[in-house]
Amino acid sequence: MWQSLLGDEVGVQLMLLGSAFVLCSVIGVERQVRRKSAGYSTHVLVGLGACIFTLISAYGFSGLAGADTPHDPTRIAAQVVSGIGFLGAGVIFKGSSTVRGLTTAGSIWITAAVGMACAAGMVALAAVATVGYLITLLVFAPLVRKIPTDSADTDIRVVYTDGTGAMRHILEVASSNGFSTSFEGSRKTQTKDGATVVTVDLRFLGGAAPQTMIPALTEIPGMRSVKSTKALATAEGEDVD
Template structure:
């Protein structure tokens, strides 16, 4: 029995789908590249083009063997693309201490694959909408979310540490490596049995709650006490 193709798919249409993938994933990749992320323009474009190609092959690459006695499931290769992208995304996620970095970049790689698969399936309107919503989320919604007030903006950490041992430098370095920006509000020097100490109010702002910064700070040599306080709380008579 001769095998008769039941689905036709022109090379022109394939080129159009790949071109659409290239343009849309370029927009996604440029956003990551401009932020100097580990996975930038090339990664996202290549992921999108690969996902698009796999989807085209999955849906239209086996037409020569189709017949009455041959049934193919075009979703099988596409399903494996989703699994494979998960491993690639995991490669850009880094965890250091209590800080996890790269989640957004991993999500954009996943998004690029989705855009490529949508293009490969001929669903260009879906691919365009995915890209638009992705860019709106990162360029419009994300900056607005950073302006939303949170409790940490009204709090300071009152840190007491030994003077003259470089403790403040260690405190600020640890906060910076954990993703916090630091602002020194006020300080007061006292004499103690172990030597002079500094009591300093420091405002820390970051993606994590400031309370998560307390345990690692307490482990620093020279840090004697840390208290989380309301910035509007009365000053207990400390001078500036």
């Protein structure tokens, strides 16, 4: 069908590669806007690489196929799937009690799948997968975060003096109390006395309420403030996610 539209295999290959470029660019832009470690360039290169390898597998060795050399176009594609797993693992950061980069690793995985689907001529499937990716991250994920949990107060905002090593002690306290910790955001500011303070929003997940740790967190050297974000939002008259 493709050859009847474009006339030759080269035209087909270039069109499929262009489709992979466009769709993978959409995924890469989303990651770039969110300032992730693997941004636009990484995702486009992964998608194009997966597409090229699949095209090579489908077209590159067809002339060598014969009775004694059967052509199996799935071999290189299967190796692409295995290789992308190592690349995805490289963007995952695991601390003593935190794991970050899982979504970016998943985006790299689906980018490779989109590239391979384009190379296989399944452009419609690749386009639907790209749309599904965007809907999942931009629509459903924010909605899921709004669903109330058993403990609504899982987020705590801490303010500490920069350079005191307070974050290391925070993670130690959380770990010793059975909590896993994720970073929701941070910023540095200057106080009137010239000191640099760091404000960090943390999410603690565990069996008990995170508020039980507040007394221990306030005793950490360099700590200036420890409050639940729900209490902060209530004080400011805001809605709590």
